[in-house]
Amino acid sequence: MTLSEEDYIKAIYHLSEFNSKSVATNAIAEQMKTKPSSVTDMIKKLAEKSLVNYKKYQGVSLSEKGRLVALSIIRKHRLWEVFLVDKLNFSWDEVHVVAEQLEHIKSDALIDKLDAHLGFPKVDPHGDPIPNKDGVFTKSVKKLISELPVGSQGVCVGVNDSSAAFLKFLDKNKIALGDTFKILEIEEFDGSVTISTRSGSIRISKQIATNLFLEIVDEE
Amino acid sequence: MTLSEEDYIKAIYHLSEFNSKSVATNAIAEQMKTKPSSVTDMIKKLAEKSLVNYKKYQGVSLSEKGRLVALSIIRKHRLWEVFLVDKLNFSWDEVHVVAEQLEHIKSDALIDKLDAHLGFPKVDPHGDPIPNKDGVFTKSVKKLISELPVGSQGVCVGVNDSSAAFLKFLDKNKIALGDTFKILEIEEFDGSVTISTRSGSIRISKQIATNLFLEIVDEE
DNA sequence: ATATAATTTTAGACAAAGCTAAAAAATTGT
DNA sequence: ACAATTTTTTAGCTTTGTCTAAAATTATAT
Numbered sequence: 001m002t003l004s005e006e007d008y009i010k011a012i013y014h015l016s017e018f019n020s021k022s023v024a025t026n027a028i029a030e031q032m033k034t035k036p037s038s039v040t041d042m043i044k045k046l047a048e049k050s051l052v053n054y055k056k057y058q059g060v061s062l063s064e065k066g067r068l069v070a071l072s073i074i075r076k077h078r079l080w081e082v083f084l085v086d087k088l089n090f091s092w093d094e095v096h097v098v099a100e101q102l103e104h105i106k107s108d109a110l111i112d113k114l115d116a117h118l119g120f121p122k123v124d125p126h127g128d129p130i131p132n133k134d135g136v137f138t139k140s141v142k143k144l145i146s147e148l149p150v151g152s153q154g155v156c157v158g159v160n161d162s163s164a165a166f167l168k169f170l171d172k173n174k175i176a177l178g179d180t181f182k183i184l185e186i187e188e189f190d191g192s193v194t195i196s197t198r199s200g201s202i203r204i205s206k207q208i209a210t211n212l213f214l215e216i217v218d219e220e
Numbered sequence: 221m222t223l224s225e226e227d228y229i230k231a232i233y234h235l236s237e238f239n240s241k242s243v244a245t246n247a248i249a250e251q252m253k254t255k256p257s258s259v260t261d262m263i264k265k266l267a268e269k270s271l272v273n274y275k276k277y278q279g280v281s282l283s284e285k286g287r288l289v290a291l292s293i294i295r296k297h298r299l300w301e302v303f304l305v306d307k308l309n310f311s312w313d314e315v316h317v318v319a320e321q322l323e324h325i326k327s328d329a330l331i332d333k334l335d336a337h338l339g340f341p342k343v344d345p346h347g348d349p350i351p352n353k354d355g356v357f358t359k360s361v362k363k364l365i366s367e368l369p370v371g372s373q374g375v376c377v378g379v380n381d382s383s384a385a386f387l388k389f390l391d392k393n394k395i396a397l398g399d400t401f402k403i404l405e406i407e408e409f410d411g412s413v414t415i416s417t418r419s420g421s422i423r424i425s426k427q428i429a430t431n432l433f434l435e436i437v438d439e440e
Numbered sequence: 441a442t443a444t445a446a447t448t449t450t451a452g453a454c455a456a457a458g459c460t461a462a463a464a465a466a467t468t469g470t
Numbered sequence: 471a472c473a474a475t476t477t478t479t480t481a482g483c484t485t486t487g488t489c490t491a492a493a494a495t496t497a498t499a500t
Contacts, residue, residue, distance in 0.1 A: 004457065025478055038458050040479055045456090057465055057478060087307075088333040098327045107318045113308040224487065245448055258488055260449055265486090277448060277495055442500095449494070456486085464479070470472100 003104050006073055008032065008042050009051060012062055013070035022059030071135035077103035078124035079114050085125040086118060092125040092177060093162075125177075127157025127215030141216050145183065145193055146209040153182040154214030161211040169208070174199055181214060223324050226293055228252065228262050229271060232282055233290035242279030291355035297323035298344035299334050305345040306338060312345040312397060313382075345397070347377025347435030361436050365403065365413055366429040373402040374434030381431040389428070394419055401434060 001009075011031045015023045025043070029036040047054040051066035062070060080102040084090040090098075112133075115121075123129050123140065131137035142157060156179045159166065170176070174197065184201055185194040191206030204212075221229075231251045235243045245263070249256040267274040271286035282290060300322040304310040310318075332353075335341075343349050343360065351357040362377060376399045379386065390396070394417065404421055405414040411426030424432075 002456080026476090034457090035459065036478065037460080037480080041457075059478095084330075088330070088337055090329075090333065094329070098325070098330050101325045101327070102322075105318070105321045107321070109310070109314070110304075110308070110318050113310065117308055222486080246446090254487090255489065256448065257450080257490080261487075444498080444500100446497070447495080449492100451492080452490090454487105454489075456488105457484100458486105459484075460482090462479100462481085465477080467474100467476070469474080 001069065004042070005046065005049075005051075006069070006104060008039075008046060009062070009066055009070050010073050012052065012060060013067065013074070016061060022053075022061045024059050028060075068135045071131040071137070073103050075131045075133075075135075076105070076111055078128060078130040079111060079118065079121070081124045081126070082118050082121045082130075083114060086121075095125065123155070123157075123215060125157075127155060127213070142213050143216060144210055145181075145195070145204070145212050145214055146191065146206060148183050148214065148216070150183050150186055152214070152216060153180065154216040155180050156212060157215040158213040159211055160213070166211060170212075173202060173204075175212070221289065224262070225266065225271075226289070226324060228259075228266060229282070229286055229290050230293050232272065232280060233287065233294070236281060242273075242281045244279050248280075288355045291351040291357070293323050295351045295353075295355075296325070296331055298348060298350045299331060299338065299341070301344045301346070302338050302341045302350075303334060306341075315345065343375070343377075343435060345377075347375060347433065362433050363436060364430055365401075365415070365424070365432050365434055366411065366426060368403050368434065368436070370403050370406055372434070372436060373400065374436040375400050376432060377435040378433040379431055380433070386431060390432075393422060393424075395432070 008028070011028055012023050015027050015031060025036045025039045028039045028043075032039065043052060043054050043060050046052045046066070047060075050063055051069060052060045053063055054060045077099045080099045081092075081095045084095040084098060085092055121130060122138070127140070127142050129137040129140050143154075144160065148154075156175065156177055158177070159170075179197060182196045183193060184196055187193070187203075191209065192203055193206075193209045194201055194203045228248070231248055232243050235247050235251060245256045245259050248259045248263075252259065263272060263274050263280050266272045266286070267280075270283055271289060272280050273283055274280045297319045300319045301312075301315045304315040304318060305312055341350060342358070347360070347362050349357040349360050363374075364380065368374075376395065376397055378397070379390070399417060402416045403413060404416055407413070407423075411429065412423050413426075413429045414421055414423045
């Protein structure tokens with residue numbers, strides 16, 4: 001597989017991740033920052049290798065083979081992100097560009113040993129799940145605190161509003177990425193939420209609750 | 221710089237490393253496993269970018285700019301090799317192929333942080349020196365024990381004879397890659413050598429001495 | 441010294457991945 | 471329903487890095 005083919009496979013995967021229908025040529029072109037005509041050319045090549053299902057003018061979807069290729073690339077990307085954050089002290093928002101390059105390194109032994117070195121992590125620093133060797137992964141969900149019912153538990157993995165003021169607020173309240181929270185109570189009246197943290201429980205306003213993402217583990 | 225350009229620069233560097241003259245087109249073609257005509261084409265492009273000095277039919281040599289590019293690639297390659305061996309437990313003879321890929325990853329921050337993570341190593345697992353950011357490195361020498369005078373000291377970095385029998389012998393005598401040895405005495409009569417190891421001093425036969433490489437540190 | 445051999449360069453072609461412009465098919469609006 | 475618009479594909483061209491075959495240059499050997 002060439003670098004370019006891998007990038008297309010990954011783009012198609014991400015575009016069909018949620019609406020599992022077939023993906024439009026234009027959508028791929030936009031994602032890949034290229035022209036629709038180039039996309040058509042590449043799709044033909046991928047269809048030739050039976051990595052995608054393709055019928056003229058009907059859009060494209062990954063074949064099972066293509067899906068496994070996509071998941072293996074995503075596995076590599078996310079493991080490298082964990083490495084960059086956990087071992088090299090990158091911050092979680094700097095790692096994507098570098099991981100985009102590292103994900104194309106070809107060596108099964110490397111990925112196995114990296115996985116072991118990192119302690120077989122289940123999620124990347126953004127809270128996205130890491131597929132195993134066979135492409136199996138727990139489709140965990142990333143949700144705003146405001147969208148969750150009482151009793152939910154998860155790891156804080158991101159913010160919606162990355163303004164300095166908001167980040168400062170989090171710091172002051174000892175809320176950091178990686179912390180585990182549980183929703184204790186939701187106040188009907190103003191939408192404020194009481195959550196348990198390591199250092200006890202705190203109440204956060206609705207505004208805060210709509211800006212903090214939790215990665216929900218073990219959701220069925 | 222494209223991947224291919226980087227590979228050519230590296231090849232030219234290695235070919236001119238010892239005999240510092242200009243390098244022949246054919247030699248590059250052999251090294252790169254390609255045809256001389258392809259080499260000529262690429263050399264022209266590199267000359268265009270003033271990475272090499274080139275006159276038709278007269279061979280090629282790296283410009284100062286080209287030399288720095290080469291050293292930056294070599295720095296990356298060797299740091300990754302240290303990572304693979306020290307952190308991921310690859311054995312020192314498995315790392316080259318993977319490092320050939322990793323050396324092309326473009327991110328200064330990544331290399332700085334990797335360097336720090338590894339404790340700013342000075343040599344790679346084969347005993348070859350790691351250039352610093354500015355391309356400066358101690359041109360250390362790798363020599364057989366049999367070639368060294370009494371008093372020399374160095375790190376065991378390789379074997380000439382990699383037969384199972386020889387490796388078994390080393391194991392039995394508690395000689396491992398990475399160990400530091402000092403030459404205590406050379407027996408004129410049979411060429412056997414007494415060396416100090418962590419666990420005391422041992423005498424090794426001439427045959428052994430001609431099969432073990434030491435990386436000599438601080439040689440002027 | 442000069443014919444022969446080896447090396448290097450040129451010329452022309454090809455595959456990969458992209459582009460532009462134009463044609464074909466699908467979708468939408470009235 | 472069908473004209474207008476949008477989407478997708480095709481056709482032909484470009485660039486990068488490669489190749490083969492042939493020409494040019496340099497080296498070698500008698």
